[in-house]
Amino acid sequence: MTAGSDEPKGRYLRYLEVVTGSLEDKKRWRQYKARIKQLPDDYRTAAEALERYLMHFGPADGAGAMAMFADLADLLERSAADGTPIRGLFGDDPVEFVEAFMANYPLGQYRARERKRFTSAIARAAGEDAAREDGTV
Template identity: 70%
Template sequence: MATESNEEKGRYLRYLEVITGSLDDKRRYREYKARVRRLPENWRTAVEALERYLMHFGPMDGAGWISMYEDLADLVERSVADGTPVRDVFGEDPVEFVEAFMANYPAGRYRARERRRFTDAVRRAAGEAPGTEDEAG
């Protein structure tokens, strides 16, 4: 009986995850959000702004998205503990920071590769030589 019950529960959870997405990722995201709520106000403001940017321009599904958020929380928590100012982490151009940060994750590498392909295609169409990886970002 217990096997049948566990098997049915497992089947139900697999079906639920098909509909809602990974329950483990949802748990990890809630834990991440709790970490953000514990940050000092200035850091929380910066992280929430970065989250908003990622909602529009970053990966929200697929491999690595939750790891990216957890790594962000790690970085910010260490910075708070070390007394590092917000500007020292995010720099003068926060968009440059977030784009470099995203480039370390699968979706960010995909975006960089597609930007490079697009730039090279336009260069070829214009009769120019394709650029280097560094030029197209």
């Protein structure tokens, strides 16, 4: 890497992002975690539980996931500022809340592609020959 040239540094950063993932997404993740850390204890506990659930079942791509986590932080910060009780926010069925919350975000390319592939395979197995591999009819 030469000191006066931006090109080698640009190439290096592009290579680094291929290996480690988007540096911008990592920055956004650290910002999200800092916001969650500032919440009152009960909201932080709820946020951590919701985050754990979303890591397993939420969007698989970085950009979609980061938009979702930023919106989650916004929601929790507003709720804490307004004094909304945890049950008032999540309701009696937290899974129903989180599933409705996730429905607003794209699944991510891999999961969407696999869902289409699975649906198509079942249609073929059921003898519905109009279904194709890409999930279209």
